[in-house]
Amino acid sequence: MSKEVQDKAQNTAQEKDWYEDLVLRSGLAEHSGVKGCMIIKPYGFAIWENMKSVLDARFKATGHVNASFPLFIPKSLLSREASHVEGFAKECAVVTHYRLINDPEGNGVIVDPTAKLAEELIVRPTSETIIWNTYKRWIQSYRDLPILINQWANVVRWEMRTRLFLRTAEFHWQEGHTAHATAQEAIAEARLMLDEYAAFMENYMAIPVIKGYKTESERFAGADDTYTCEGLMKDGKALQMGTSHFLGQNFAKAFDVKFLSKEGVEDFAWATSWGVSTRLMGALIMAHADENGLIIPPKLAPTQVVIVPLINKQTKERQDDFDAAIDKVKSELQGLSFLYDDDDTKRSGFKFAEYELRGIPLRITVGLRDIDNGVVEIARRDTMQKMSVPFDNLGETVRNLLTDIQNNLYNTALKFREENTTKADTFDEFKEVLNTKGGFIYAHWDGTKETEAAIKEQTKATTRCIPMDNPMEEGKCIYSGKPSKQRILFAKAY
Amino acid sequence: MSKEVQDKAQNTAQEKDWYEDLVLRSGLAEHSGVKGCMIIKPYGFAIWENMKSVLDARFKATGHVNASFPLFIPKSLLSREASHVEGFAKECAVVTHYRLINDPEGNGVIVDPTAKLAEELIVRPTSETIIWNTYKRWIQSYRDLPILINQWANVVRWEMRTRLFLRTAEFHWQEGHTAHATAQEAIAEARLMLDEYAAFMENYMAIPVIKGYKTESERFAGADDTYTCEGLMKDGKALQMGTSHFLGQNFAKAFDVKFLSKEGVEDFAWATSWGVSTRLMGALIMAHADENGLIIPPKLAPTQVVIVPLINKQTKERQDDFDAAIDKVKSELQGLSFLYDDDDTKRSGFKFAEYELRGIPLRITVGLRDIDNGVVEIARRDTMQKMSVPFDNLGETVRNLLTDIQNNLYNTALKFREENTTKADTFDEFKEVLNTKGGFIYAHWDGTKETEAAIKEQTKATTRCIPMDNPMEEGKCIYSGKPSKQRILFAKAY
Numbered sequence: 001m002s003k004e005v006q007d008k009a010q011n012t013a014q015e016k017d018w019y020e021d022l023v024l025r026s027g028l029a030e031h032s033g034v035k036g037c038m039i040i041k042p043y044g045f046a047i048w049e050n051m052k053s054v055l056d057a058r059f060k061a062t063g064h065v066n067a068s069f070p071l072f073i074p075k076s077l078l079s080r081e082a083s084h085v086e087g088f089a090k091e092c093a094v095v096t097h098y099r100l101i102n103d104p105e106g107n108g109v110i111v112d113p114t115a116k117l118a119e120e121l122i123v124r125p126t127s128e129t130i131i132w133n134t135y136k137r138w139i140q141s142y143r144d145l146p147i148l149i150n151q152w153a154n155v156v157r158w159e160m161r162t163r164l165f166l167r168t169a170e171f172h173w174q175e176g177h178t179a180h181a182t183a184q185e186a187i188a189e190a191r192l193m194l195d196e197y198a199a200f201m202e203n204y205m206a207i208p209v210i211k212g213y214k215t216e217s218e219r220f221a222g223a224d225d226t227y228t229c230e231g232l233m234k235d236g237k238a239l240q241m242g243t244s245h246f247l248g249q250n251f252a253k254a255f256d257v258k259f260l261s262k263e264g265v266e267d268f269a270w271a272t273s274w275g276v277s278t279r280l281m282g283a284l285i286m287a288h289a290d291e292n293g294l295i296i297p298p299k300l301a302p303t304q305v306v307i308v309p310l311i312n313k314q315t316k317e318r319q320d321d322f323d324a325a326i327d328k329v330k331s332e333l334q335g336l337s338f339l340y341d342d343d344d345t346k347r348s349g350f351k352f353a354e355y356e357l358r359g360i361p362l363r364i365t366v367g368l369r370d371i372d373n374g375v376v377e378i379a380r381r382d383t384m385q386k387m388s389v390p391f392d393n394l395g396e397t398v399r400n401l402l403t404d405i406q407n408n409l410y411n412t413a414l415k416f417r418e419e420n421t422t423k424a425d426t427f428d429e430f431k432e433v434l435n436t437k438g439g440f441i442y443a444h445w446d447g448t449k450e451t452e453a454a455i456k457e458q459t460k461a462t463t464r465c466i467p468m469d470n471p472m473e474e475g476k477c478i479y480s481g482k483p484s485k486q487r488i489l490f491a492k493a494y
Numbered sequence: 495m496s497k498e499v500q501d502k503a504q505n506t507a508q509e510k511d512w513y514e515d516l517v518l519r520s521g522l523a524e525h526s527g528v529k530g531c532m533i534i535k536p537y538g539f540a541i542w543e544n545m546k547s548v549l550d551a552r553f554k555a556t557g558h559v560n561a562s563f564p565l566f567i568p569k570s571l572l573s574r575e576a577s578h579v580e581g582f583a584k585e586c587a588v589v590t591h592y593r594l595i596n597d598p599e600g601n602g603v604i605v606d607p608t609a610k611l612a613e614e615l616i617v618r619p620t621s622e623t624i625i626w627n628t629y630k631r632w633i634q635s636y637r638d639l640p641i642l643i644n645q646w647a648n649v650v651r652w653e654m655r656t657r658l659f660l661r662t663a664e665f666h667w668q669e670g671h672t673a674h675a676t677a678q679e680a681i682a683e684a685r686l687m688l689d690e691y692a693a694f695m696e697n698y699m700a701i702p703v704i705k706g707y708k709t710e711s712e713r714f715a716g717a718d719d720t721y722t723c724e725g726l727m728k729d730g731k732a733l734q735m736g737t738s739h740f741l742g743q744n745f746a747k748a749f750d751v752k753f754l755s756k757e758g759v760e761d762f763a764w765a766t767s768w769g770v771s772t773r774l775m776g777a778l779i780m781a782h783a784d785e786n787g788l789i790i791p792p793k794l795a796p797t798q799v800v801i802v803p804l805i806n807k808q809t810k811e812r813q814d815d816f817d818a819a820i821d822k823v824k825s826e827l828q829g830l831s832f833l834y835d836d837d838d839t840k841r842s843g844f845k846f847a848e849y850e851l852r853g854i855p856l857r858i859t860v861g862l863r864d865i866d867n868g869v870v871e872i873a874r875r876d877t878m879q880k881m882s883v884p885f886d887n888l889g890e891t892v893r894n895l896l897t898d899i900q901n902n903l904y905n906t907a908l909k910f911r912e913e914n915t916t917k918a919d920t921f922d923e924f925k926e927v928l929n930t931k932g933g934f935i936y937a938h939w940d941g942t943k944e945t946e947a948a949i950k951e952q953t954k955a956t957t958r959c960i961p962m963d964n965p966m967e968e969g970k971c972i973y974s975g976k977p978s979k980q981r982i983l984f985a986k987a988y
Contacts (some may be wrong), residue, residue: 015929028609029629030628030733032563032564032624032628033568034564034566034567034568034615034624036567037564037566038562038564039562039563039564039628040561040562041561042559042560042561042643043561044561045559045561046559049560065536065538065540066536066539066540066543067533067534067535067536067537068532068539068666069533069536070526070531070532070664071531071650071664072528072531072587073528073615074527074528075594075603078594078603079602079603080585085594085603088595089593089595089596089603090593091592091593092592092594093566093589093591093592093615094589094590094591094592094593094594095587095589095590095617096588096589096590096591096605097587097588097614098583098585098586098587098588098591098652099583099586099588099652100569100572100583100584100588100616101580101583108573109569109572109573109579109583111588111590111614113567120605121528122594123565123589123617125610126575130528133527134524134533137524149536153567156565158592161712170564170565195638211725231884262932263524290559309564324631336541338758366833381514390943429743454524473622476791483908
C-alpha cells in the first residue's frame with residue numbers, strides 16, 4: 001500500500017466516533033485501506049443478506065425480475081442525459097487503461113502507457129444510462145411494456161468524507177429500472193415501490209419513516225420527481241433511507257427509446273428507478289443501538305436466540321440431566337435461528353457482553369438449579385429484562401417474545417421520533433431547535449430554491465421532504481416570511 | 495458510444511456462431527456495447543440465481559460464511575505476490591482518475607486531469623491480495639483459525655476475445671478464501687470444495703466432470719496446487735468448470751500473516767481459494783442444448799413446467815369445464831415452479847417452439863377432448879416425447895418425469911463423454927483424434943513444461959488435468975518418447 005493510502009486510512013480511523021466504534025466492535029464492518037471502500041464482515045453481511053432476501057421476495061411478488069448490466073459505462077453514454085451527468089460527474093471513478101507491465105526502468109509494476117482505452121469507462125455510479133441504452137433494443141411496441149427489472153449490484157460514487165455503511169465510495173444496492181407506456185403507470189410504479197420500501201423499513205427494520213416528495217433541488221439527477229423514505233436516527237439526524245424516482249421521458253429521449261402504442265402512435269417510454277443500499281445497515285444500527293451495543297430486530301437477526309449453558313463441576317457430575325435439558329431447549333427452538341455456545345474457554349459474563357454488543361434479541365441461560373426447577377432464564381436485549389420461564393411451551397414463549405421485541409423496537413423508535421419532532425414558526429425557533437434537540441422540524445417554506453439554499457447554508461439543515469399525507473395549513477415561510485400553504489420536513493441529515 | 499466501441503460490438507456480433515446465436519435467441523444474455531461486458535437477461539439471471547442458491551446453501555452447510563471485500567485493489571497490493579501479479583497484469587482494468595468535468599474548451603464531458611489518483615486502483619481480477627491484506631489484521635493466534643469466508647462478486651479480467659458467459663471481461667462469481675493452521679487442513683479444505691463443486695455439477699447441472707490436478711504451467715497464479723473440474727461440451731471441447739487452489743503460505747508470506755500456534759510457535763497461515771463463475775451458464779448450455787434450443791435440467795429450471803391451454807370456440811362454450819380442468823392441473827403442480835400461458839395473441843405452435851427454445855423441461859397441453867377423456871398431454875423437452883397422462887396423480891407423474899429428465903440428461907452427457915474419450919498412443923494418433931472427433935484424449939506425457947508447450951503450439955490441445963483417480967500405467971510420452979507413469983487428460987478447451 002502506498003504511504004498516502006496508509007495515511008488516509010489512519011486519519012479515517014482517528015475520526016471514529018461512537019457509531020464507527022460500534023460498527024467496528026460489533027464486527028459488522030471495517031475500513032479496507034482502499035479509500036472509501038469498506039469490508040463488510042460476516043456478521044454484517046449476514047444481516048444484509050436477510051434484508052436482501054426479504055426485499056427480493058417483495059420485488060418478485062410485485063412482478064419484477066432480476067438481471068445484470070455492466071459495471072462499466074462508456075463516458076459518452078453517461079453524458080447523454082445532461083442533468084444526469086452533471087449530478088454524477090464530480091464523483092466518477094474512471095478506468096483509462098487495461099494493462100500493467102513491469103517498468104523497463106525497474107520501478108516495479110506500472111500502468112502500461114500503450115494500453116490506453118480509446119474511450120474512458122466510468123465505474124457505474126447508477127445504471128440508468130447503460131440500461132436505457134439497452135432498453136432501446138428491447139422496446140418497439142406497447143407489447144414490450146412494461147419492463148420491470150431490478151439489479152442487485154455494487155456501484156461507486158467517489159466520496160471525500162466516508163462513514164461505514166452510511167457513506168462509502170463503493171456500496172451495494174439494488175436498483176429497479178422500469179419502462180412503461182404511460183406517465184400514470186410509471187408514477188404508480190414509483191409510488192408502489194416507495195410503499196414497498198416503507199413497509200420493509202417499518203415491518204422488518206422496525207423504523208418508522210416519513211414518505212414524501214423531494215424538493216426540486218434535492219431530486220435525483222435526471223428525475224421529474226423523487227419520492228423518499230426519511231428516518232430519524234438516535235442522534236437526532238435524519239437519514240434518507242430509500243428513494244424512488246419518476247424519470248418522466250428524460251432517459252427515453254436521451255436514448256431515443258420509442259414505442260408504438262396500441263393506437264399506432266409513436267411515443268417515448270416512461271421510466272422509473274428506485275433503490276435502497278447498504279446504507280440501510282447504517283439506519284438499522286443508528287435507530288436501535290443503545291449503550292450496550294447493537295439491537296437487531298428479530299425479523300432480520302441472523303441469530304435470533306443464543307443459548308448459553310452455565311457449565312461447572314456440578315453440571316459435569318450430572319451430564320445426562322444437563323444434556324437432556326439442552327436438547328429440550330434446542331428442540332423447542334426448531335425453525336428459529338439459534339446458536340448454542342458451549343465454548344468453555346470463555347466466561348459466561350464475557351459471552352453475555354459479547355452477545356449484547358452484537359444485538360442478539362434473546363439470550364437463554366441454562367443452569368442446573370433452573371433445570372431442577374423446570375425453568376430457564378431468558379434475557380431480552382431490547383429491555384435488558386431477565387425472566388424465569390418454564391420449559392413447557394418454551395418455543396411458544398420465545399416466539400411470542402421475539403414478536404414482542406420486534407413491536408417494541410418499532411414503538412420505541414416511533415416514540416423517539418414523536419418526541420423529537422418539533423414545529424418551528426420562526427427562523428430563530430428553527431435554529432434553536434437545531435442547536436438543542438435536533439430531530440425533525442416541520443416548518444413553512446416559500447417553495448423557492450433560494451430560501452432552501454440559504455437555510456441550508458446558515459443552519460446545515462436541509463429540506464428532507466414534503467410529506468405525502470401533509471395537512472394543508474396557511475402560514476409564512478420561516479426564512480422569507482412569504483406565504484406558504486403547508487409545513488415541510490427539515491432536519492440535519494447524513 | 496464512440497465509433498470504435500460500436501465497431502467492436504459490430505464485429506463481435508458478426509462472429510456469432512450457433513452457441514452465441516442460441517444464447518441470444520433464448521433470451522439468456524446479450525452483448526452490451528461495452529467491450530467484453532455482457533447483459534444477463536432475466537431468464538439467464540434466473541437460472542444463475544438458482545445455481546447461486548444451491549451453491550450458497552452448500553457453502554454454508556460446510557461451515558463457510560459470506561462477506562464483502564472492495565472492488566478496487568491498490569496497484570501496490572496487487573503487486574505484492576510476484577507470480578500472482580505476473581499472472582494478472584496483462585488483463586487489469588485500471589482506475590486512474592476520480593472526476594469528470596465539462597471541457598473548458600467545449601469538447602463536452604472530459605476526465606478532470608487534476609483529479610488523478612496518487613496510486614492507481616485495479617478493478618479486482620480476483621481478491622486474494624485485498625483479502626490477505628485484511629486477514630493480516632484478523633489473524634494472530636491459532637484461535638482465529640480457520641477463517642472460512644466466501645464472497646459473491648463481480649470481477650474484471652480484460653479479454654480481447656470474448657464469448658457470452660464463457661469468456662467475458664466482467665463476470666460474476668463466488669470466491670472462497672480460507673486460512674488454516676496447517677498445510678494438511680488447507681489441502682483438505684481445497685479438496686472438499688472441489689468435491690462440492692463436482693457434486694453440484696453432476697447432481698444439479700447434470701454434467702459429469704473429471705476431477706484432477708492442473709499441471710504446474712496451468713496452475714492459478716500464486717497457487718502451490720490447483721484442482722479442477724473438467725467437463726466435455728457437445729462440440730467436443732473441454733471446459734474448465736471450477737477450480738480450487740491450495741495456495742500454500744504464498745499469500746501469508748507476501749502479506750506477513752503469522753499466527754501463534756497452540757504450542758506457542760509462530761508460523762505463516764496456510765491458504766486456499768476456490769471459485770466458480772457465470773461460465774457455468776455456458777457449460778449448462780453447451781452440455782445439453784440440441785437443435786431445438788436449450789435444455790435446462792429440472793433442478794435448475796426457473797420454470798419446470800409450462801401449461802399451454804388449447805383455447806378455441808368449443809372451450810369458450812364450456813368455459814366452466816375448462817377452467818375446472820386448468821385449476822385441477824395447477825393444484826396438482828403445487829410446489830413446482832410452473833407457468834400458465836393463456837396469452838391468446840400467440841398460436842400454440844409458436845408457444846411450443848418458444849418454450850422448447852428456452853428449454854423448459856416439461857410442457858402440459860390441456861385441450862377439451864383430452865379433458866373429456868380424463869387426460870392431458872405431456873411433452874418432455876429432453877426426448878421430445880409426447881404422452882397422454884391421466885389427471886389422477888398428475889402431480890406425482892410430473893414429479894417422476896422431472897426426476898427422470900434430470901437423470902436422463904446426466905446419463906446422456908455421460909454417454910457422450912464416454913463416446914468422445916479416446917486413448918492416443920502416438921502423436922499422430924493424437925493429432926488424428928483432434929482433427930476428427932475431438933473430445934477428451936488420454937495420453938502419456940513426460941511431465942515437462944517444454945513438451946506441454948510444444949503439444950499446445952502444434953495442436954492447440956492443452957493438458958486439462960492429471961485425474962485424481964488416475965490408474966498408474968507404464969508408457970511413453972506421445973511427443974518426446976520419454977518414459978511416463980500415467981496417462982493424463984488432454985483436449986482443446988474454451
